[in-house]
Amino acid sequence: MALKYKHITIHLVTVLAVTLCLRCTDNFKKIQQVGVLQNEPVGVAKDINLKYTDSGMLTANLISKTMLDYSNREFGFSEFPDGIHLILYDKEQNKSTITSNYAIYYTETDVIDLRGNVKIATTQNDTLFTEQLFYYEKDEWVFTNQPFRLKSPSGDTYGNGLDSDVDFKRINILEMYDSEFELEGDN
Template structure:
């Protein structure tokens, strides 16, 4: 083998090695960028938000923490350690929803509340379930999960799946059983 061919092969090997190391460095930079994209765009703590319409408070959302993923293809905000929302009715009474976590899907007006979801209405109805969806546009709540309702008079209802307006003046249950307390006004 001639000296020139040996030099050309050496140069080719060194160039190939340099390219491989350069690609590895770029790959590490790309992976680092991917990790950063998976992080939230913003983090908020001790949130206390009011929603008003025409000067009237419609709702109040409180949470210890919110993670904002608005940069994602399907943007969302998550409340990973609890959320509490008060909805104020026209007569100034309120309904409250409490959940261990919640996700607001920005493109759909849908809020997904999960784990130990509890609704307390102005007339003392208490509803519990493991997951509840709230359509903010239609002002409608629904679930396909098991639920339990307890009324102030002692009535209890267990069921699977319901939908209702957010004031609970309309309530449609898919299946239920329970104990109904009926007052006898003739006595």
């Protein structure tokens, strides 16, 4: 009889241990975040100067005073509360620059939300000014629904809403007003 109770006890302990182990693996992510507040960054970087390369060629250089890492959130992002200075290099190593007073980089979508005194200056001497701009890193595409000014060698364009590549070669303007530019062949 004592052997039967011992056998039942061993089975109960085994079932209990397996149950506890399975419950622990389901909550492993929650356990990892113990002590990390959901609204707090998991990391803070100061005076960053990140260089991105592709096949040994420098493609971008990101400079910022502060970066807050919120990768602990379900939709992770990095915040740049002091703004960014982003230098983009083409295949001939020509530079275009993007600056703003504030930025958020969404890792899952490769989109940077730039806000406050946003400026893009290209190697072709085109400069875009606006208060908010989204930069899709993968396709090097920019878009805004805000008022903007596009200064170029052929004149200035003012409008509301813009969708373009970063070199302003393929540009769509939603609403254009008060523009001054020269057409080819005009003297």
